[in-house]
Amino acid sequence: xxxxxxxxxxxxxxxxxxxxxxxxxxxxxxxxxxxxxxxxxxxxxxxxxxxxxxxxxxxxxxxxxxxxxxxxxxxxxxxxxxxxxxxxxxxxxxxxxxxxxxxxxxxxxxxxxxxxxxxxxxxxxxxxxx
Numbered sequence: 260x261x262x263x264x265x266x267x268x269x270x271x272x273x274x275x276x277x278x279x280x281x282x283x284x285x286x287x288x289x290x291x292x293x294x295x296x297x298x299x300x301x302x303x304x305x306x307x308x309x310x311x312x313x314x315x316x317x318x319x320x321x322x323x324x325x326x327x328x329x330x331x332x333x334x335x336x337x338x339x340x341x342x343x344x345x346x347x348x349x350x351x352x353x354x355x356x357x358x359x360x361x362x363x364x365x366x367x368x369x370x371x372x373x374x375x376x377x378x379x380x381x382x383x384x385x386x387x388x389x
Contacts, residue, residue, distance in 0.1 A: 270366025274305040276359040279350025281312055281322060282343065287353050288312065288322050295360050299367045304342060307331060 277295060281288050292313055300306035311330040312322040320326050324343040333339040 270363050271302050273359040273363035274300050274302055276350050278308055279346040280353035280356035282324055282347045284353035288316050299364045301367050301370050
């Protein structure tokens with residue numbers, strides 16, 4: 260039986276879907292923050308958006324595109340601001356955020372395993388050279 264591997268881009272798409280779900284449905288933000296960690300985001304810009312949303316929420320604000328944009332200091336009309344808008348447009352519903360979060364956690368864990376494996380293999384190669 261063959262092994263099924265998902266592509267790293269699947270993890271990035273899941274990250275975008277989780278962020279989009281947070282942006283379109285304020286009622287799930289606390290749940291997402293309880294179940295998702297910034298380590299689960301492999302995309303740098305996605306991680307920054309998540310961190311900003313978490314900060315806004317902890318400060319008692321609404322973690323929406325406007326407040327997150329302000330927290331990150333993105334200029335009006337900038338590509339970064341457009342990314343926030345795109346997150347909402349590509350996420351049709353917040354109902355599946357847990358499935359998206361599970362996929363992104365799995366992909367992030369696989370990425371960490373690959374990194375550790377490369378480090379171990381690199382160390383073994385260095386020992387062989389000595």
